[in-house]
Amino acid sequence: MEGNLPQQQCHPVTTAIEKDDLVIPIIDFGPFLHGTPADKHEVAMSVVHAFKTSGFLYLSNHGVPPSVVSHVFGTSARFFARPQDQKDSLCWTTPQANRGYVKTGQEKLSTVEDVDDDVAAAAAESRSIPDLKETMEIGREGVEGLPNRWPEHLDAAGKEFKAVMLSFFEMCKALHTEVMRAIALGMHLPEHYFDPYVDAGDNNLRLLHYPAVDKRVFRHNPLQVRAGEHSDYGSITLLFQDGRGGLQVRSPRGTFVDATPIADTVVVNAGDLLARWSNDTIKSTRHRVVEPPKVVDEDEKDADEDGSGVYPDRYSIAYFCNPNNDQMIEAIPGTYGEDIRPLKYPGITAGDYLVQRLTATY
Ligand SMILES: O=C(O)CCC(=O)C(=O)O
Numbered sequence: 405m406e407g408n409l410p411q412q413q414c415h416p417v418t419t420a421i422e423k424d425d426l427v428i429p430i431i432d433f434g435p436f437l438h439g440t441p442a443d444k445h446e447v448a449m450s451v452v453h454a455f456k457t458s459g460f461l462y463l464s465n466h467g468v469p470p471s472v473v474s475h476v477f478g479t480s481a482r483f484f485a486r487p488q489d490q491k492d493s494l495c496w497t498t499p500q501a502n503r504g505y506v507k508t509g510q511e512k513l514s515t516v517e518d519v520d521d522d523v524a525a526a527a528a529e530s531r532s533i534p535d536l537k538e539t540m541e542i543g544r545e546g547v548e549g550l551p552n553r554w555p556e557h558l559d560a561a562g563k564e565f566k567a568v569m570l571s572f573f574e575m576c577k578a579l580h581t582e583v584m585r586a587i588a589l590g591m592h593l594p595e596h597y598f599d600p601y602v603d604a605g606d607n608n609l610r611l612l613h614y615p616a617v618d619k620r621v622f623r624h625n626p627l628q629v630r631a632g633e634h635s636d637y638g639s640i641t642l643l644f645q646d647g648r649g650g651l652q653v654r655s656p657r658g659t660f661v662d663a664t665p666i667a668d669t670v671v672v673n674a675g676d677l678l679a680r681w682s683n684d685t686i687k688s689t690r691h692r693v694v695e696p697p698k699v700v701d702e703d704e705k706d707a708d709e710d711g712s713g714v715y716p717d718r719y720s721i722a723y724f725c726n727p728n729n730d731q732m733i734e735a736i737p738g739t740y741g742e743d744i745r746p747l748k749y750p751g752i753t754a755g756d757y758l759v760q761r762l763t764a765t766y
């Protein structure tokens with residue numbers, strides 16, 4: 405009897421989100437990091453399946469300890485609590501550097517590329533409304549001429565900030581490498597195929613703070629969001645969210661579906677450069693951050709009904725991973741060919757691609 409069942413192809417995964425044809429799994433990454441070759445293979449197949457279908461997944465047992473993540477969140481919150489003039493003194497300057505503090509309204513996330521007319525129209529309209537967020541961008545340390553904008557000269561907490569973020573940057577870099585190994589195996593390539601493409605760590609750690617906001621702001625302006633609809637640019641993004649909620653992912657039906665926070669997981673999504681690299685076999689899915697979903701909590705309900713109340717601050721941490729700046733990105737072997745699909749894009753260096761995209765955004 406059992407012998408007639410199709411063989412299990414994928415590592416057993418739990419479905420975290422399933423709505424409007426959008427399915428986002430939770431994948432236990434432990435067996436990839438510590439398991440047998442067969443375990444690794446199963447996880448790798450699940451990872452690639454998720455990237456090819458929704459473009460999003462949650463990873464559990466990803467190797468970044470929860471205590472570290474919570475310390476980074478605390479350090480981030482203390483940074484954003486600094487006086488505005490201190491933060492302004494560390495401001496972001498150019499797309500080439502992409503380092504420093506970005507105050508509310510500076511980044512225009514909603515872009516109008518590659519989407520149908522309705523989406524483009526909505527994006528264009530919402531472009532005039534600034535995102536309700538501030539960010540701190542941290543790039544690879546030690547790149548000549550592109551210093552990070554550390555607050556280390558300000559005080560002891562500024563020095564601590566630098567140490568905490570540098571160490572977290574390296575942990576996330578290691579996780580990026582492992583996820584790329586899973587992608588390699590899942591695409592029938594040697595496990596270390598992407599290592600030379602990502603070993604420089606030309607990544608970007610973005611701390612995000614969405615300030616507390618009066619609920620009426622959203623009620624009075626239906627187009628107001630915390631972060632406008634967009635896709636990410638690079639290979640993959642590792643997204644750590646607090647428990648507030650508000651992240652939404654665009655479904656194949658065009659609706660936005662809540663990507664509910666799940667404790668101790670990291671949300672991983674594919675970016676535009678990985679989609680291009682995979683000859684569009686992997687999806688870079690659009691997403692946004694809106695007001696937190698309605699809670700059924702009685703106190704909240706009362707506050708809602710008389711029109712008062714605020715949504716509390718939300719913090720998140722996005723680690724945008726990229727191939728090495730100088731790497732030529734050409735379609736991954738096995739993603740094109742006469743009998744499969746035509747090659748869609750010419751080669752481009754990762755650095756040129758990202759600067760082009762960032763230039764259009766700021
Ligand atoms: O804050 C979040 O949850 C998402 C942020 C995001 O998508 C981005 O900064 O690209």
Ligand SMILES: [Fe+2]
Nearest residue numbers: 634635636691
């Ligand atoms: Fe994003």
